[in-house]
Amino acid sequence: MTIAEYNLCVEKFADGIYRFILKNLRDNDRSRDVVQDTYTKLWVRYGEVSFEKAKSYLFTTAYHTMIDMIRKDKPLTAIDEIVAMPESNTEQYSDLKEVLNEAVSKLPEVQRSVLLLRDYEGYNYKEIEEITGLNESQVKVYIYRARQFLMQYFGTIEAVI
Amino acid sequence: MKITHGNYELFAINYLEGKLSPVEAAAFLAFLNENSDIAEEFDRIRKISPLSISAEKSFDFSYLRKDINSLEINENNFEEMCIGFHEGDLDKKTKERLIAYIGNNKQKLQKFELYKNLRTEPDKSIVFSNKSILKQKEPVTINFRRVAILSAFAAAAMLATVFMLRYQPSAQQENQFVETVNSHNKENTIKDVQLPIDSSSNKLANKSTRIIQAEKKLTRKAENELLAVVDTNNADDDIILISMIESGTIPVKSHYSTATIELKSVTRAILPEAQPLAIEQLKVKGTSLYAKATQITVNEIIQTGIKGINNMVEGDLKFESQTDDKGRMVEFALSSENFNFKRKVRSN
Numbered sequence: 488m489t490i491a492e493y494n495l496c497v498e499k500f501a502d503g504i505y506r507f508i509l510k511n512l513r514d515n516d517r518s519r520d521v522v523q524d525t526y527t528k529l530w531v532r533y534g535e536v537s538f539e540k541a542k543s544y545l546f547t548t549a550y551h552t553m554i555d556m557i558r559k560d561k562p563l564t565a566i567d568e569i570v571a572m573p574e575s576n577t578e579q580y581s582d583l584k585e586v587l588n589e590a591v592s593k594l595p596e597v598q599r600s601v602l603l604l605r606d607y608e609g610y611n612y613k614e615i616e617e618i619t620g621l622n623e624s625q626v627k628v629y630i631y632r633a634r635q636f637l638m639q640y641f642g643t644i645e646a647v648i
Numbered sequence: 649m650k651i652t653h654g655n656y657e658l659f660a661i662n663y664l665e666g667k668l669s670p671v672e673a674a675a676f677l678a679f680l681n682e683n684s685d686i687a688e689e690f691d692r693i694r695k696i697s698p699l700s701i702s703a704e705k706s707f708d709f710s711y712l713r714k715d716i717n718s719l720e721i722n723e724n725n726f727e728e729m730c731i732g733f734h735e736g737d738l739d740k741k742t743k744e745r746l747i748a749y750i751g752n753n754k755q756k757l758q759k760f761e762l763y764k765n766l767r768t769e770p771d772k773s774i775v776f777s778n779k780s781i782l783k784q785k786e787p788v789t790i791n792f793r794r795v796a797i798l799s800a801f802a803a804a805a806m807l808a809t810v811f812m813l814r815y816q817p818s819a820q821q822e823n824q825f826v827e828t829v830n831s832h833n834k835e836n837t838i839k840d841v842q843l844p845i846d847s848s849s850n851k852l853a854n855k856s857t858r859i860i861q862a863e864k865k866l867t868r869k870a871e872n873e874l875l876a877v878v879d880t881n882n883a884d885d886d887i888i889l890i891s892m893i894e895s896g897t898i899p900v901k902s903h904y905s906t907a908t909i910e911l912k913s914v915t916r917a918i919l920p921e922a923q924p925l926a927i928e929q930l931k932v933k934g935t936s937l938y939a940k941a942t943q944i945t946v947n948e949i950i951q952t953g954i955k956g957i958n959n960m961v962e963g964d965l966k967f968e969s970q971t972d973d974k975g976r977m978v979e980f981a982l983s984s985e986n987f988n989f990k991r992k993v994r995s996n
Binding site for chain 2: 627
């Protein structure tokens with residue numbers, strides 16, 4: 488990758504990575520730190536990483552940097568063990584998006600990550616497998632569980648107008 | 649190595665790990681045949697050793713997997729089918745089966761639609777501000793040879809600019825005169841020997857060393873010392889001679905007597921005010937004194953320097969000058985995208 492291509496990667500992918508990390512961490516400063524760390528790592532290896540693989544490399548690095556950060560904060564809790572049981576929601580919502588955002592924030596980290604990679608970036612199972620280090624079946628299962636979680640979060644369908 | 653009661657364990661372990669060569673393995677098995685107690689012990693170890701298990705091939709359980717498209721749709725897997733539908737996991741036939749299964753059931757249809765809408769979307773208004781902190785600049789590679797050349801150009805430009813601001817050149821002084829003095833002493837004078845001048849090229853035709861030997865009798869013995877100044881065989885002293893003329897310190901012609909003067913071709917600017925004296929004293933031909941060289945003007949030096957500076961800093965600096973009808977620079981301007989500097993040349 489050339490320096491110009493590296494800078495193009497900043498233009499093209501920095502926002503997406505930032506959104507992805509911010510959605511997971513819900514902390515602006517720490518999310519910015521993750522993005523900066525990620526690009527620093529890419530810069531160190533920019534000669535070895537091709538431009539075509541750069542996006543995947545960036546998301547992979549950002550994901551693992553984020554996981555490391557979470558583990559530092561919660562050293563005794565395995566990421567994929569944090570399972571919040573959805574509670575049936577009785578509130579009235581006028582905005583599905585609003586509900587979705589709230590529900591996503593309550594997803595276990597791993598499920599949220601794979602779901603966001605799927606929805607935000609449109610990655611397929613294989614690509615998510617490469618980024619997260621999970622196998623394809625695990626990715627499918629986590630996405631399935633995440634969707635189910637969201638569905639259950641709504642409680643009754645009638646809650647959403 | 650011979651297998652003995654002292655080292656058979658090593659062979660046993662290597663045998664289990666498959667590290668023995670066929671010959672060693674055969675030797676080890678022969679050893680077990682001969683030692684039934686060890687053979688029994690080895691058999692027990694082999695049965696419990698994980699090493700022997702690792703050598704086994706793992707089973708392929710892939711046949712146990714179920715393809716979602718091969719399943720019949722029912723209440724238990726309806727949600728999974730809905731998710732699979734929207735994730736693109738279902739093939740065309742299964743999608744049709746699912747649509748048929750939903751049929752007119754309003755509740756199922758609502759659930760199916762809700763799963764469709766459960767896709768999260770990125771908030772495009774969230775951006776990483778100040779991306780410039782992530783970007784990198786192209787490293788500057790320095791070509792020292794190039795820099796040296798360009799520096800010379802830049803220095804030349806600066807010097808020329810300073811010179812131009814402080815000095816009012818005359819039309820003649822802006823030119824470089826090529827002056828060659830080829831002369832010899834004769835009868836207490838230095839006479840022009842009519843060296844060929846290539847007037848077409850404005851350069852002296854012959855730049856090789858010209859030796860003019862002229863011997864003269866000394867008319868005044870006491871003045872011999874003065875003659876020593878010019879009694880040399882190198883060009884540097886020619887310059888000294890011309891400098892003396894310019895400064896008015898040259899001895900009067902009566903001081904010259906017999907001398908041998910070897911003058912190389914001297915390319916030297918001579919001040920206009922000294923020119924008449926040089927003509928008179930050296931008796932050089934006027935045309936040779938005023939022979940005009942290929943001119944390198946101040947303007948050209950500046951332009952070259954500006955070009956060098958622009959190359960160095962990738963700038964757009966421009967130098968423009970105006971001259972009067974005599975070719976003298978009367979005004980100049982330095983300009984770029986960011987500034988414009990104009991100045992009239994001081995006239996003395």
